[in-house]
Amino acid sequence: MAAKRKTAYVCSDCGADHAKWQGQCSACGAWNTLSEFVVDSTPSRAGASVGGSRSGFAGSLATVQRLDQIELKETPRIGTGMVELDRVLGGGLVPGSAILIGGHPGAGKSTLLLQVLCRLAAEKSCLYITGEESPAQVAMRAERLQLPKDQLRLAAETDVERILDLARAEKPAILVIDSIQVMYLQGLQSAPGSVAQVRESAAALTRFAKQTGTVLLLVGHVTKDGTLAGPKVLEHMIDCSLMLEGSTDSRFRTLRGLKNRFGAVNELGVFAMTQEGLREVKNPSAIFLNRAEEVSSGSLVTVVWEGTRPLLVELQALVDQSHFGNPRRVCVGLEQNRLAMLLAVLHRHGGVQVGDQDVFANVVGGVRVMETGADLALLLSIVSSFRDRTLPRDMVVFGEVGLAGEIRPVPHGQERLTEAAKHGFTRAIVSASNRPRTPIEGMEVIAVRTLAEALEQQ
Numbered sequence: 001m002a003a004k005r006k007t008a009y010v011c012s013d014c015g016a017d018h019a020k021w022q023g024q025c026s027a028c029g030a031w032n033t034l035s036e037f038v039v040d041s042t043p044s045r046a047g048a049s050v051g052g053s054r055s056g057f058a059g060s061l062a063t064v065q066r067l068d069q070i071e072l073k074e075t076p077r078i079g080t081g082m083v084e085l086d087r088v089l090g091g092g093l094v095p096g097s098a099i100l101i102g103g104h105p106g107a108g109k110s111t112l113l114l115q116v117l118c119r120l121a122a123e124k125s126c127l128y129i130t131g132e133e134s135p136a137q138v139a140m141r142a143e144r145l146q147l148p149k150d151q152l153r154l155a156a157e158t159d160v161e162r163i164l165d166l167a168r169a170e171k172p173a174i175l176v177i178d179s180i181q182v183m184y185l186q187g188l189q190s191a192p193g194s195v196a197q198v199r200e201s202a203a204a205l206t207r208f209a210k211q212t213g214t215v216l217l218l219v220g221h222v223t224k225d226g227t228l229a230g231p232k233v234l235e236h237m238i239d240c241s242l243m244l245e246g247s248t249d250s251r252f253r254t255l256r257g258l259k260n261r262f263g264a265v266n267e268l269g270v271f272a273m274t275q276e277g278l279r280e281v282k283n284p285s286a287i288f289l290n291r292a293e294e295v296s297s298g299s300l301v302t303v304v305w306e307g308t309r310p311l312l313v314e315l316q317a318l319v320d321q322s323h324f325g326n327p328r329r330v331c332v333g334l335e336q337n338r339l340a341m342l343l344a345v346l347h348r349h350g351g352v353q354v355g356d357q358d359v360f361a362n363v364v365g366g367v368r369v370m371e372t373g374a375d376l377a378l379l380l381s382i383v384s385s386f387r388d389r390t391l392p393r394d395m396v397v398f399g400e401v402g403l404a405g406e407i408r409p410v411p412h413g414q415e416r417l418t419e420a421a422k423h424g425f426t427r428a429i430v431s432a433s434n435r436p437r438t439p440i441e442g443m444e445v446i447a448v449r450t451l452a453e454a455l456e457q458q
């Protein structure tokens with residue numbers, strides 16, 4: 001008599017299980033995110049071969065210890081040969097870790113991993129599993145990028161159980177799965193890419209990586225709104241989540257760390273797409289500061305803090321008379337809701353009314369600025385465009401603007417000013433609390449406490 005299959009409904013946003021279908025997830029409140037998930041009562045061959053009913057990731061029986069009894073060891077790292085990638089990873093690949101790399105189609109995910117593995121294959125055993133391309137297509141890409149091909153092991157497979165058999169036979173130090181959305185387990189009835197298949201396939205592969213000390217690199221797709229496809233629980237399973245960003249019309253790509261258990265979060269690496277693949281950009285500030293010879297109004301440079309280093313970017317604003325009843329507020333690389341809030345502060349505490357104007361704000365180079373340290377620079381660039389007054393070319397501005405019109409300090413103010421001075425900036429407007437303790441040679445620092453004081457410096 002066949003065992004009765006159980007059915008559960010899983011939220012694609014948070015991964016919560018429900019006994020029956022309902023319109024709204026009771027855990028996270030999202031609507032229309034529940035998908036049917038068939039729970040097979042018979043253990044699959046993959047589950048039985050990596051520990052049977054013990055599905056824990058540690059690979060050994062749990063023991064209770066006091067915190068002071070745990071031996072502290074330095075986390076070993078495997079260098080990738082790319083400084084920018086190692087920076088985002090926190091120093092390199094950690095054995096036994098699971099890393100998810102997402103990005104839009106054509107961003108360069110497969111190219112980046114192929115470059116890394118072809119170089120590491122000379123020192124470490126590497127296995128590349130391709131589920132979307134044929135081995136010939138991967139070999140043609142390696143030939144086009146002029147990569148060494150004599151050491152890397154390659155297989156085309158989508159069955160997770162067979163992939164685990166191959167991995168046990170090859171015993172790789174680094175295993176790449178391209179991509180997790182096309183992998184499937186035979187014990188599940190749903191199609192590849194569904195919530196159930198993505199979750200269980202990732203769980204089986206991650207369990208194998210933890211038990212064998214293998215570095216697992218998963219390639220993930222993104223949805224049309226830019227988030228990783230599949231259940232949200234996928235990001236909880238893995239140790240590190242990276243996002244490769246960049247439009248197809250730009251040669252630059254940014255690799256951002258969204259989650260990292262072995263390093264800093266929100267670290268940023270910059271690459272350039274060339275005919276030989278992705279090349280590191282050692283000095284990204286110089287790339288994003290490639291300004292025109294004659295700076296027009298509305299252009300200003302700010303210093304943002306990305307992970308563990310400062311980055312100089314150019315902000316541009318355009319204020320124009322609105323021809324419609326509802327003026328537009330458009331942001332590229334900035335948060336639109338924060339722009340609306342800052343415009344209200346500008347009116348209330350700066351005396352500048354742009355309520356009947358269209359306001360456009362842009363970060364040059366395709367960088368996304370999420371921190372509040374760019375508030376003051378954004379407002380000054382808006383006022384510059386509104387008044388059609390050009391700001392000094394050698395001036396840099398950073399600071400958070402509060403709702404009361406005060407200029408709040410930002411972290412790492414000294415390091416930001418030092419980085420700006422290295423690139424030839426001689427004048428800076430910052431919060432009074434970010435005034436440097438020791439003078440910076442060749443730079444005049446203007447400390448302001450309110451938005452009105454900053455507007456007087458224009």
